Amino acid sequence: xxxxxxxxxxxxxxxxxxxxxxxxxxxxxxxxxxxxxxxxxxxxxxxxxxxxxxxxxxxxxxxxxxxxxxxxxxxxxxxxxxxxxxxxxxxxxxxxxxxxxxxxxxxxxxxxxxxxxxxxxxxxxxxxxxxxxxxxxxxxxxxxxxxxxxxxxxxxxxxxxxxxxxxxxxxxxxxxxxxxxxxxxxxxxxxxxxxxxxxxxxxxxxxxxxxxxxxxxxxxxxxxxxxxxxxxxxxxxxxxxxxxxxxxxxxxxxxxxxxxxxxxxxxxxxxxxxxxxxxxxxxxxxxxxx
Amino acid sequence: xxxxxxxxxxxxxxxxxxxxxxxxxxxxxxxxxxxxxxxxxxxxxxxxxxxxxxxxxxxxxxxxxxxxxxxxxxxxxxxxxxxxxxxxxxxxxxxxxxxxxxxxxxxxxxxxxxxxxxxxxxxxxxxxxxxxxxxxxxxxxxxxxxxxxxxxxxxxxxxxxxxxxxxxxxxxxxxxxxxxxxxxxxxxxxxxxxxxxxxxxxxxxxxxxxxxxxxxxxxxxxxxxxxxxxxxxxx
Numbered sequence: 454x455x456x457x458x459x460x461x462x463x464x465x466x467x468x469x470x471x472x473x474x475x476x477x478x479x480x481x482x483x484x485x486x487x488x489x490x491x492x493x494x495x496x497x498x499x500x501x502x503x504x505x506x507x508x509x510x511x512x513x514x515x516x517x518x519x520x521x522x523x524x525x526x527x528x529x530x531x532x533x534x535x536x537x538x539x540x541x542x543x544x545x546x547x548x549x550x551x552x553x554x555x556x557x558x559x560x561x562x563x564x565x566x567x568x569x570x571x572x573x574x575x576x577x578x579x580x581x582x583x584x585x586x587x588x589x590x591x592x593x594x595x596x597x598x599x600x601x602x603x604x605x606x607x608x609x610x611x612x613x614x615x616x617x618x619x620x621x622x623x624x625x626x627x628x629x630x631x632x633x634x635x636x637x638x639x640x641x642x643x644x645x646x647x648x649x650x651x652x653x654x655x656x657x658x659x660x661x662x663x664x665x666x667x668x669x670x671x672x673x674x675x676x677x678x679x680x681x682x683x684x685x686x687x688x689x690x691x692x693x694x695x696x697x698x699x700x701x702x703x704x705x706x707x708x709x710x711x712x713x714x715x716x717x718x719x720x721x722x723x724x725x726x727x728x729x730x731x732x733x734x735x736x737x738x739x740x741x742x743x
Numbered sequence: 744x745x746x747x748x749x750x751x752x753x754x755x756x757x758x759x760x761x762x763x764x765x766x767x768x769x770x771x772x773x774x775x776x777x778x779x780x781x782x783x784x785x786x787x788x789x790x791x792x793x794x795x796x797x798x799x800x801x802x803x804x805x806x807x808x809x810x811x812x813x814x815x816x817x818x819x820x821x822x823x824x825x826x827x828x829x830x831x832x833x834x835x836x837x838x839x840x841x842x843x844x845x846x847x848x849x850x851x852x853x854x855x856x857x858x859x860x861x862x863x864x865x866x867x868x869x870x871x872x873x874x875x876x877x878x879x880x881x882x883x884x885x886x887x888x889x890x891x892x893x894x895x896x897x898x899x900x901x902x903x904x905x906x907x908x909x910x911x912x913x914x915x916x917x918x919x920x921x922x923x924x925x926x927x928x929x930x931x932x933x934x935x936x937x938x939x940x941x942x943x944x945x946x947x948x949x950x951x952x953x954x955x956x957x958x959x960x961x962x963x964x965x966x967x968x969x970x971x972x973x974x975x976x977x978x
Binding site for chain 2: 623627635636637737
C-alpha cells in the first residue's frame, strides 16, 4: 500500500510536468489551430539562457524564474509576429511545418551557442524530501505539482474571466465571426503565443533538474505532452492537465513492474482510449480544421 | 453618410465588385438586392475592411475607410451582422454580446448590455445559456443584438431572413424599422426582395458585381424587370 501510494504520488509529480507542457500546447492549439512542435525546444532554449544567468551572471533564482517566463513570452511574440502571421493566410500545413522547423532551429542554435555537453542544472529548491504520512516526496516534485495547479488556475481565469481570454475562445470557435465583430485578432494571436511560450519556459525550467540540460532533453517530454493532450481532448486545458497526470501515474506504475516498456505501454493506452473515445477523455468535439 | 465610390474588390485574382457606387444617408434603410454570387456579401466585407479595397474609396462621415482593419471600422461606428449569424456556439449569450463591444470601456459595456436585454427580452432570459443552444430565430436576435452592442450609427445586415420561419422574419424586419426610428441607419443585403422593399427607403440591384439599377423602394417595386426577376413574376 505504501509503495502504491508513493508510486502514484511520484507519478502525479511526473504527470504535472507533462501537464505543464501540454497546457501550453493546448492554449496555442485551441486559438490558432496550430500544433506547436517547438513547444518543448522553446523551453529548452529558455532553460539554457536561465542556466547562464544563474552560473555566470549570478542572478538570484527567483528573478531567473521571472526572467525565464518573460524570455519565453518574448520568443512567442517574435515567432507569432514574424513567422506565423505572414504565413497564416496561405497554408495551414505550412504553419505546422514552421513550428517543426523552429524546433530544429532551437536545437541547432543551442548546440552551436552552448555546446551539446550535458550540463547539471542546480535544483530549484534544496532540502530533504518531505514526509507526508507514508508518502515521501522531494521538494522539487512538490514545487512542480504546485506550479501545475497554479498554472491551470491562472489559465482558467484568463480564458473565462478576462475579455482577451473570452476573445481567444471566440476565435477558436469562429475566427471569421471574431473578425467581423471587430475583435483585434492579430493582437490576440500574439498574446496567446506569448502565454503559450512563456509556459514552455516555465515548464522546462521546472523539469530540467530531473534531467541534465542538453539540446535534446525536452524531446521525449514533448512526445508525452502530445500524448497527454490527445488523451485529454485537444480542445481543453483541463483535458491536457488531467491527461498529463494520468500518463504520469500509469507510466510510474508500469515502470515499477516492467521498466523496459513504460514508454511504449502508455502509447498503447492512448491508442485504446482513442479507439473508444476519438475525441479524447474531455474533448467536446473533434478538431475541425485539419 | 456612407459613400462607396467606384469600388473594385475581390478575392485572389478575381474582381467580384466592378466599380460599384452606392450611398446612404443618415436615418435611411437602403437595400442591396441581387442573386447569389452577385457580390452582395463582398460589398459588405469591403466596407468593414475584411477584404481590401482595390480601387475606389469607401468614406463614412468624411472619414476614408480604405485600409482600416475591421476593429477600426467598428470604432468608427459601423457594425456588421454576418450572413448565417455566426453565433459563437460555446460562449454564453452574454459573452457573445460583450465581445461585440470589445473596445468599449467596462461601464459602457454594461449599460449597452442592459439596453440589449431591454430590447430583446428573450436574450435576457437566456443570458447564461450557450449560444449554440438557441433556436434559429433566437440566434438571429442575438446576432442583431451583437450588431447593436457597439452602439453603431450604421449597421450592415447580411441576409437576416435566411433560414428563418416567416413569423420570425416579420420580427426581424420590424426591428429594422424601430432602429431607423432610433437613428441607426441600415444597409441591408437580401435575397428576399419583397420583404426588403417593404421596409427600405431606397434600393440598389446588384448584378454580377455591377449596380444594374437603383431607385426608391417604390420605383423598384413598380419596375417591370424587378418584378419579373426578383418579386416572383408580374402580379
